[in-house]
Amino acid sequence: MALGDIKQIWETAKRRNNVSLIGKTKMAILGRLAESPSHGYQLHKDIGVTTSTIYQHLGELEDAGMVESSKIEDDSREKTEYQITDDGRTLLELLDKDDN
Template sequence: MEILRRLAEAPSYGYQLHKDVGVSTPTIYRHLNDLEDAGMVKSTPIEDDSRDKTEYHITDEGQQLLELLGD
């Protein structure tokens, strides 16, 4: 739920979420993939001069889940 809480505040990148939440990089991306498969988050590719990045956003369904759980 911490990932959804963070994304409800602002869109973010997986690496930034990894640093903010304090779990390993593979773990954060596994959770992001699971949340995206469940329709709770949406990923958007961002083209950058240095490298491609993916930005994650909470969906309406993800926001509704947070509200349902009282977060």
């Protein structure tokens, strides 16, 4: 997704008064991932919502190209680690700019 597309989606959502496309939980996830990559369970502990909610939002954010996942080995277990994409950072910046 290109930067122009993200800006257009955000502007359309604002005009329609439908900024719930990115709610508080998704914003918290993006904000936390902007600090450093993490896995779903850690995000659940950091943000304080259920793991099922975290994974639902991570899936939606990944489908939208705002986060990406990769498999990592940890204590002989495979975990999925999530990190914010450039598009996700751009969206955070736009939302932050809009709040100020």
